[in-house]
Amino acid sequence: MTPYRELTMEQLTEEKTLLEKKFARIKAQNLHLDMSRGKPSEAQLDLAMGMMDVLSSTSNLKCEAGVDCRNYGVLDGIPEAQELLADMTEVPANQIIIYGNSSLNVMFDTVAHSMTHGVMGSTPWCKLDKVKFLCPVPGYDRHFAITEYFGIEMINIPMTEDGPDMDLVEKYVNHDEAVKGIWCVPKYSNPQGITYSDETVRRFARLKPAAKDFRIFWDNAYGIHHLYDDKQDHLIEILMECKKEGNPDMVYKFCSTSKISFPGSGVAAMAASPANLEDIRKHMRIQTIGHDKLNQLRHVRYFKDIHGMVKHMRKHADILRPKFEAVLNILDDELGGLEIGSWIRPRGGYFISFDALPGCAKAIVAKAKEAGVVMTGAGATYPYGKDPQDSNIRIAPSFPTPEELAIAAEIFVLSVKLVSLDKYIAEKAS
């Protein structure tokens, strides 16, 4: 196909007329399709319905340690849940705390108590003139919302195909004491699906932070969320790597079963060094008497062990893979060669990241919405919702049915084409 930018004014307007007719036809169908959030589909949720049966009124509701899971207590989580989630995120079972249903909540609370009480005895961040976080971009909007909420200055760090630009990360972390954290989704990153390379992880572990209370917020949200059995990314385990490099306390690692069992009713966890965990328990002991142990028990009795969980994730992959491929194939077929956008083929996770021509993302999302397709707001993948290039769009193919997805993807590429045509027409006209 000829790249759009090489077309003449006449060719551009001709193509536009053609596509607008097509767009009008689809718009007339009054569709309502949602590709905005990384939300599992009903078919995926159905996979774990057996979990509703593992605890019954005749079950023994004591955990292995003999504690009655119905009653108060057990701050760290029941031992068998610690083991399951520790295996899931590849850490020792004594280096993990099990929480409630939301790892986002755990991250929020971790930043909140750093604000009010500091980190392992450091000055509370709210007492400092300036606190900064590094934000690999494009990234996860809810991470950025937390740091924005607490008035933390966010600094964009461009992503490369190996992870964040580590030259920049090192420059900031090793020389600016105000830099207290960095948001990372290190495996099948949100939204690009990039897994940090071995070298990137090692450079993280070798950081020499100017601030002793600097922490890597390692959101391992998609640790076992592969799309393929034969093509899987591998991520070096960061806690051990930091320990090896003499930086055992530098990282908080988060994970959850939200996209394994049920998004609303999963189990979240945080892994960290013993010293960090002790610091965290200090405030957790004040905050709660313990999290929902019956739900922890439910998860363990259902999955049994990490092998059970891995097998379960293959079923998720079987549902997700065709959806990702459908979208990617439409992108390839419809946009390949036009040079009006680029995208990455992820091997796992929940998103496809699309980079439009500069200045086109907002218009594309608006255009798609006109025809009934809701996308993540353009800019959402950047701190403060500001994509300096107005280029990145996050595509979330998980929730719609395959049929809906095919139409939604068609509308999306049509929107990309129309907005890109407009851009070139305007440029040529001026």
Add this chain to the structure above:
Amino acid sequence: MTPYRELTMEQLTEEKTLLEKKFARIKAQNLHLDMSRGKPSEAQLDLAMGMMDVLSSTSNLKCEAGVDCRNYGVLDGIPEAQELLADMTEVPANQIIIYGNSSLNVMFDTVAHSMTHGVMGSTPWCKLDKVKFLCPVPGYDRHFAITEYFGIEMINIPMTEDGPDMDLVEKYVNHDEAVKGIWCVPKYSNPQGITYSDETVRRFARLKPAAKDFRIFWDNAYGIHHLYDDKQDHLIEILMECKKEGNPDMVYKFCSTSKISFPGSGVAAMAASPANLEDIRKHMRIQTIGHDKLNQLRHVRYFKDIHGMVKHMRKHADILRPKFEAVLNILDDELGGLEIGSWIRPRGGYFISFDALPGCAKAIVAKAKEAGVVMTGAGATYPYGKDPQDSNIRIAPSFPTPEELAIAAEIFVLSVKLVSLDKYIAEKAS
């Protein structure tokens, strides 16, 4: 019986010798009994086992509003859970937010976000030189732990049989802008089992706080936790009362099903004015995508409605009542007339509050522990763990079996007697 203080030195030592023999006999049994925490017993937990069966793999897991409870979303809680907990705490269903498994966590978070972000636009408390909370005493140790954790100065407000000393409350709240809150357990209070009188609630509602961000933290933990069907305390509903008095935003009301369904896996809630709830949603939206809706659904499907819950609470009462009465009867029988302690007969809640002779509480708790009975630490019912009189002891009769409880109560009264005898002997000797 002759009051101990009227006994001669000879009578005192004679009694002491006698009781010490008895104490030694019991001590030799090597008992391990726990009257320290307000923890439901196994028999109580068994009451709600049916809840483990209401959701199964064949259940419809959509809430009334049609939302799939397994998936993300629904910040305020599912409508039917809102209705159930709103009825439980006597507020309109649109004035309540349903949370996770712990109301303590909700209170902690409420103080935390007041620290970092203020209340409805007020200066964040962490930016103020001084923040104070009023603490009716004796009170709940975990409340005091939260305010202590955040460096909030706590001011003791003595409890009367009608609730907190309202003259003092008015003096502080209406004239000191640094006073930002008061901890209240208004019904079957922890530990005394006192319910605030109508007049007390009205005086709360009529407060004219010097600080516009002053809030009453109304922890309605025992709202339907009666011990008797025929003798029930009544508490005026505070939200409506505050609204009537032109103070709609002055109160946060907390409750949970921890002592109704399961302490570890219940559902917590907060009721407040629409303006307060909107303020709270502002930070909740950043903190989480939503709480565990399946557990909300489980509660609603099991209890059906408030009537179902009230019937369920009668079963709890049937288990708790004999335990309370056993302890109270032993106190009456063994300590009545000795004038070495006083206590209140509660009509609900989880505790019996015992006031020993001044300076004796710590020694009594230590003595009881010698014989294998763990009580709540003396002082725990006061801010900073400091009971100025060293007099108050909280008795929690819920967890032990009736048989265990009879022995534990015997050991307790024995400890009270021995420590009181020591006190009088020392006084007479000096």
